[in-house]
Amino acid sequence: MKTAIITGISGQDGAYLARLLLSKDFRVIGVIRQNKSIPIIGLDFLGISKNVELKEINLLDGIAVENLIKEYQPDEFYNLAAQSSVGLSFKSPVATFEFNTISTINILEAIKNHSLTTKFYQASSSEMFGNIGEENLPLKESVLFHPASPYGISKASAHWITVNYREAYGVKACCGILFNHESCLRGENFVIKKIIRTGLEIKEGKSEKLKLGELSVQRDWGYAPKFVEAMWLMLQQDNSNDYLICSGNVISLREITEIVFKKLELDFDKYVEIEASLMRNVELDIIYGDNSKAKNELGWNYDISSNQLIEKLIKDEKEFLEWKKK
Ligand code: NAP
Numbered sequence: 001m002k003t004a005i006i007t008g009i010s011g012q013d014g015a016y017l018a019r020l021l022l023s024k025d026f027r028v029i030g031v032i033r034q035n036k037s038i039p040i041i042g043l044d045f046l047g048i049s050k051n052v053e054l055k056e057i058n059l060l061d062g063i064a065v066e067n068l069i070k071e072y073q074p075d076e077f078y079n080l081a082a083q084s085s086v087g088l089s090f091k092s093p094v095a096t097f098e099f100n101t102i103s104t105i106n107i108l109e110a111i112k113n114h115s116l117t118t119k120f121y122q123a124s125s126s127e128m129f130g131n132i133g134e135e136n137l138p139l140k141e142s143v144l145f146h147p148a149s150p151y152g153i154s155k156a157s158a159h160w161i162t163v164n165y166r167e168a169y170g171v172k173a174c175c176g177i178l179f180n181h182e183s184c185l186r187g188e189n190f191v192i193k194k195i196i197r198t199g200l201e202i203k204e205g206k207s208e209k210l211k212l213g214e215l216s217v218q219r220d221w222g223y224a225p226k227f228v229e230a231m232w233l234m235l236q237q238d239n240s241n242d243y244l245i246c247s248g249n250v251i252s253l254r255e256i257t258e259i260v261f262k263k264l265e266l267d268f269d270k271y272v273e274i275e276a277s278l279m280r281n282v283e284l285d286i287i288y289g290d291n292s293k294a295k296n297e298l299g300w301n302y303d304i305s306s307n308q309l310i311e312k313l314i315k316d317e318k319e320f321l322e323w324k325k326k
Pocket residue numbers: 007008009010011012013014032033036059079080081082083084085099123124125126177178179180181182186187
């Protein structure tokens with residue numbers, strides 16, 4: 001039986017990845033913060049809490065991370081833990097930068113020194129590209145980063161540290177440069193989740209308005225359960241490499257909100273309000289990617305349109321809310 005360690009198991013991707021790895025007969029060790037309250041809702045919702053072994057580790061503590069690697073000598077290590085909100089990173093730049101970079105170096109150091117056969121996955125982000133010119137679209141792995149938030153900068157640093165350990169020490173490390181991907185397990189502060197959740201609440205008379213920031217931004221949004229498949233595929237290759245993982249579709253936030261409200265039979269003009277305080281300091285206008293490298297080299301298949309994605313997300317959110325009531 002192979003062993004995989006996942007940091008950030010309590011997050012959206014951690015839960016879906018754990019389910020995928022369990023289905024492939026892995027022993028899954030999930031790293032959680034110290035004093036983290038369990039149960040973990042994502043694992044519970046997917047019905048896999050009993051199958052994952054949880055380990056409390058402070059990933060900023062190099063010795064603790066070293067001991068983790070020595071103890072398990074994992075076949076695969078997925079580093080998903082991060083302060084993952086762009087908005088919050090403007091409010092807490094130091095904590096975001098510190099955690100997102102130092103935790104990654106600690107893990108890479110431990111793997112380099114104690115378990116060179118471990119395959120390592122780093123959760124990089126499309127936010128590393130920043131406000132690049134439209135001439136670079138669709139984005140490819142080769143486009144130069146110009147991050148436009150403390151989050152993007154922290155992820156770019158962790159990305160290059162990972163590449164460095166691969167090139168300098170032969171660590172079998174891959175970076176998945178993932179574009180926005182959504183599910184009912186997405187954090188409450190993320191915009192698609194907020195739109196769908198608030199829309200459902202308005203339907204039930206539990207909310208009056210949906211307040212949003214800039215609606216003209218155009219993004220490449222995908223479906224999280226499909227994106228974690230790409231993470232696993234990256235670590236099954238003979239050669240370690242970096243891959244851009246995205247849907248390849250581009251749609252504005254306004255269009256998404258209009259589609260959600262139409263599907264919920266709600267009047268967009270009546271319920272949606274723009275609030276200046278929700279605008280970001282630096283907002284990327286448009287960003288979408290080219291997933292052909294991942295499709296061709298990994299055999300990753302993604303064929304969900306934006307409309308299908310929204311339908312799935314509304315359906316999943318309803319199921320999730322029903323489950324939470326029980
Ligand atoms: P998420 O739901 O926000 O989960 C983040 C995870 O990191 C949680 O388990 C969280 O633990 C953990 N974490 C955060 N700060 C921590 C700290 N100081 N100490 C220990 N653990 C900490 O994120 P996600 O959507 O699953 O994304 C997974 C990874 O992919 C992240 O690195 C994210 O930046 C990256 N990414 C995500 C997207 C996306 O669209 N979802 C796109 C590109 C890249 P707690 O539950 O204890 O807070």
